[in-house]
Amino acid sequence: MIRPARRSAGGRPEDHAAPDPYAPPVPARELTAVSADGARLHVEVHGPVDDPAAPAVVLAHGWTCSTAFWAAQIRDLAADHRVVAYDQRGHGRSPAGRRYGTDVLADDLEAVLAATLAPGEKAVIAGHSMGGMTVMAAAGRPGFQEHAAAVLLCSTGSSRLVARSTVVPIRAGRPRTWLTRRVLGSRAPLGPVTPLARRILKYATMGPGSAPHMVETCARIVHACPRRVRHAWSQVLDRLDLDDQVRQLTVPAAVVAGTADRLTPPGHARALAAALPNCLGLTELPGLGHMTPVEAPGLVTGKIRELVTGHVPGRLTGHVPGHVPGHVPGQVTGRATGHVPGQATGHVPGQVTGRATGHVPGQATGHVPGQVTGRGSAHEQHDDAGIREGA
16 A cells, blocks of 8 residues: 655645644655564654665654654754654554553564664664663664664663652652552543643653643643553553663663653663663753653754764665565555655754753754763753753
8 A cells, every 4th residue: 555645735745844843744755564463553754765875763752652752853854864753553643453562662663673774774763761661672682783773762761660750749659659550550531632731741741841832742642642552551661671671782872861850750861871881871951851852852853963973884875765675574555755854953063971050941953062072070051051961
């Protein structure tokens, strides 16, 4: 089945864009990847899909989100990268499937990589929240090791998520864990996005300074997740233990976390940075919450660009990006349109490993000026805001 990108009445690909950086961009190609158990995954490819020189980036979203969560990154990166984004099973346009678990997350990522990359082709893989856990779960898989050049782990953790969550504002202990488990695992419908719903979501998932349009974007995405899927994946996250897999994640890895994250407090990121065999550094964003790709889009995009610049090798010759090799178990259902949504203005030319303080949520295409290459107490300014970083 062929499913080309949607077009306007004038024949051009629709541009949902325009001044809203969080409006989901139109993909150049849409695919269906088939996972190991037969589950079908909606996959989008953005940017210059037929340019063999365009480096590949793969984006894995988190619990209750969808490809729309990465809209700001896609718009920026698609100017000069082939950007692959997919809906985790049960989210967005991917059917729920029959199974849930970290092994399923790994299966699904392997299927997406096989369906969108040529044999041996390398990509930067970025995961947010459950998407980061997907990366960890897949660390030892042959398909992941074949394709991963470097990874970005945003607002994520490897174990004890419920016990460490601070969504319920009481002292740590069994009562808080019990209450948190029931809040996060609730089967109750979220209902429409109301002012109260926005306030609750902002408290639980975002920093106190998050702009209203950022909160609205996240609320719209989260409320679209079916409650059955939300509950099923909450049970997986409750039992999560990927500590061993973290030690198998040997590719270069950068970690990003908000210091006001209640779902995965920054202690998770610090533990990851300490355990990863090849950690490039931890960036802590003061005052930001769990939704870092939305709250600090320019910073997250810049980190992805750094990883591409530093770790994606030269292009494979003779390969048409987005083409599905014959050995792949996935199924192609898309066609290139030549549309290149977005404009890349968030490039970060160097790698930052210093420390700084303070942060104001950035623009979707924010530039990160300057370069810090020291460790420990070095300081970098970011659009009148500070970013705390360390190895």
